Structure formats: structure tokens, C-alpha cells
Amino acid sequence: MQNVITALRVLEEVSARQPIGVGELARLLGLPKSTVQRSLRTLHEAGWIRPAGGEVTRWQVTSKALQVARRTELGLRDAAVPVMEELRQRTGETIHLMVPEGEAVVLIERLETDKPLRIVLPLGIRLPLHASANGKAVLAHLGRRPDELPAYTETTITDARALRAELEAVRARGYADNRGEWRADIAAVASAILGPDGAPIASLSVSTPASRMTEDLRGQYGKLVTQAAGTLTDSLG
């Protein structure tokens, strides 16, 4: 079903660059214009995109994707948001909710701090398992280990033995931390939300600029995030 693959590629490209027209899409995707236009008509017919209005035909995605997306983690999100709000109130910092997916964790919800210097990550972003607080929190309760450990900064853990030891510490402590391992100026603490079978289904984190995260605060936030994740683990059981 080659055409389905191309249609979905077109859809993703539209979502990334909307509003956008046939020609530009064809160039970006390296596909013949006819093929792209057929995909666009079909996606339109299926209700996933709509013309943006104006004399030249530009396309944008409809809320269909939102309807599909939100039915997914909806229960989790609904349960998590109140807990996240309390956590933000207590810490005053940005709270992230991420879920494991393949070789990464995906950001599905966030609450930002009101401080002027803040972490802002787009929803849907994927972070590496071994170089993010949420990733390590998840990894600590996961059987498998990442195959590769690419370095992002000087502090990224790239040694498998060191990672193993770190994950052991995470399990003992209840929460994972990140000391500029993905971006040098971002610090975070995170704790996993576990399903009834003990498998990690999500993770909560408190993220701050590295300059604000003192050792003292790291401990405080770590306790709070562990407690919040524990609440969610219990409420989902």
C-alpha cells in the first residue's frame, strides 16, 4: 500500500508546514506533483485536511488528527493534569508528562512555569531514553536497554556500565535526574508512573534551567515528583 504511505507522508508534511501548496510539497517530498495532488484530494475527501482559503490553494490539517490523538492517552492525561497542576504549584517550575514509545519518550502534556526564564518544549517532541530525566525514569523500570548511547553534551552517559549503575540508583532513589545531559543548560528530575504489571506507562518531570537547579532543590523536587508519580501509579491501579 505504497499510496497510503505517501498519503501519510503528505499529511505529515502538510501539518509541519501548513499552509502549503501542491508544488512545494512535491519538491519537499521528492514526489511527482500529480501524486501529491491525488493524495491531497484523498486526504481532503477523508476529512483530514482542508483548503486554507484564498485564491491559491493552500492546505492545512483539520482537527481529525486531534480527535484521533486524544482518544489515545486520554485517560492518562485526564488523571495526570490535576496532579501536574499541584506539582507546578508546589515547585513553581515547568511540569512535563511523557510516555515511552520505541527508543524515545514523547511529550504529551506540559504545564509551564510563570518564571521569565523557562523551558519550552513542543508537544510531541521525542527525547532520548538515556539522556533525559523522563527517559531514565522509564528505563529504570524497563527490561530492555538502548542499543546506542549517542552523546548530546559533555555530561551525557555514553557508557553502558555507567548507565546500568545510574539506573540502579534511580530505582533506589525513586526518581531520575538530568544534569545537562541532553542540553547543557537544562536540568530536570523525573519519576515513572507504573502500570499494574510494574511496566512504566508514563513519566512526570520537573524541568528548570540548569542555573536554578541547586542540589537542595533537586532533592526537594525529586521527592515531590516521586510522590506525584506514585499517586498516579496508585490511581491507575
Added chain:
Amino acid sequence: MQNVITALRVLEEVSARQPIGVGELARLLGLPKSTVQRSLRTLHEAGWIRPAGGEVTRWQVTSKALQVARRTELGLRDAAVPVMEELRQRTGETIHLMVPEGEAVVLIERLETDKPLRIVLPLGIRLPLHASANGKAVLAHLGRRPDELPAYTETTITDARALRAELEAVRARGYADNRGEWRADIAAVASAILGPDGAPIASLSVSTPASRMTEDLRGQYGKLVTQAAGTLTDSLG
């Protein structure tokens, strides 16, 4: 591109009933099992669904849809959330952000009240233009009118002339209200967020159980929601 249509139907069905298997899907969609399975394999290959794990193969959607969905109204959402938070703090009630789409308004973000009796609508839900506060707020700034005015409750406006008068009042007042016109026990006030050309691009609302919405509160919330929507209209200009 019939197969794209069917593949997308399969995707939607998976998202609605996940985790779900081939056989049940085929029955629900009225399609041959082979066709459904080919669609599933293709969607999997494209990264939109994944096997749920377990001995029988069940499917669920990945975060791909979230990534596509969230790039859509992302700028709007990011601008709106802080304003929505302030609005919730001032009113203590549930705040909704909706965008017009076709003959409806679609819920793209919400902040819930902490009161025990609260309105909970799923993200992505579509409400009728003529029978919701957000719908009427949008309609008041839209050239076109709905073709049909189906009744949902006893107070739904079903007469075109009455609707016209109502929308005139909305424009004069700055906000629209809903007196149990969609669900008898839900009340709301809403105000439109306008683009630079004066066209409505979204709408903010405060929703409460009908039992809590006194005339006095309706006026207060109306002012607040109008002010919040105005802030967003300005900040997007």
C-alpha cells in the same frame, strides 16, 4: 485512492476502540479481513499504530497523530493557555478553547475547575454553532449562517430570525451565552478571538453547571471572558 480512505477509516476505528484486533475491526467496518490487515500492516509501517503487546495481536495508535495534531493550532494554543489559566483563576470555573471548523466548533484545549461538580468534555468534541456559547460567539463574526437549526433542548434557538437577533445582541454585548441550549444542565459564556481581518479564529468560554450560573455571575464571567478574548485578539494581531 480507495485504499487510503479505508486505511484512514481503520486508523480512526483503532483510535476509537484500541486496543483492538483484525477480526473485530473487519466486522465493525464491514470490510474483508485481508483488507483490514493490509491496512494495519501499512499503518504500522508508516508508524501510526503499533502492536499493543500480548499473545493476540491488538493494535493501538502511536503518538504520530499527536505530533500532527499539535503542530496545527500550536501557536494559538501556546498564546491562549496562560490567558486561560488566569481566567480560570478569576472565575474558578472550567475554561474551553474552541476553533470553528465546518458546521461546528471543535474543542482544542480545556482547563477544568477544581469544583466537584464540573463540566467535562473530551478534547476534539464538536459542538453545534447555533446551540453553544462558543458557536454563537464565532457565528456573530462569521458571514455565513448554519443551514439547519436542529433542537437539542427546549431552549435551543431553532428559528432563523431569533438567531439573527441573538447574534446581533452578542455583537453588541461582546460575548455569547448559552442557557441550556445544547444540554439542559450546562450554561456558559463565550467570546470570540478575532484574526487581523476580523474573522473569528477561535473562541474562549467559561462553562458551569446551569445550577451555578446566576444572572449576576453570568455578567461577571461575560466581562472577564470578553476581556480575555480581547487580549488574545490583540496579541495575535
Added chain:
DNA sequence: CCCTCTGTGCCATGTCACGGCACACCGTGC
């Protein structure tokens, strides 16, 4: 041991997606 579920795999048929090409339109620049 049959029967009915589940998911998966094969394959002949003929539909329909492919993609080259042409066209209409709109500016810009020589």
C-alpha cells in the same frame, strides 16, 4: 473431537495509482 473463534498467508483477477505531459493562469524581467 468437532466447532468457533482468533490472526496470518497466498494468489489470480482486474482495478486504479502512477507519473509524464499539457494546459491555464499570474507575475516578473528582459
Added chain:
DNA sequence: GCACGGTGTGCCGTGACATGGCACAGAGGG
């Protein structure tokens, strides 16, 4: 004014590939 580079759209012969019937493996249940 004409060529040229853009835009979006439409047509159509070829052959790839989606279709869907059918068969099979395995798991429970009666």
C-alpha cells in the same frame, strides 16, 4: 510584448499492486 518561471489543475496509457476469496495454524469451549 514575449519569454520565462512560478503557481494549481487535468488527462490518460501502462502496469503495478490492492482486492478479497479462500485456506491454514492455533487456542479455547462444549
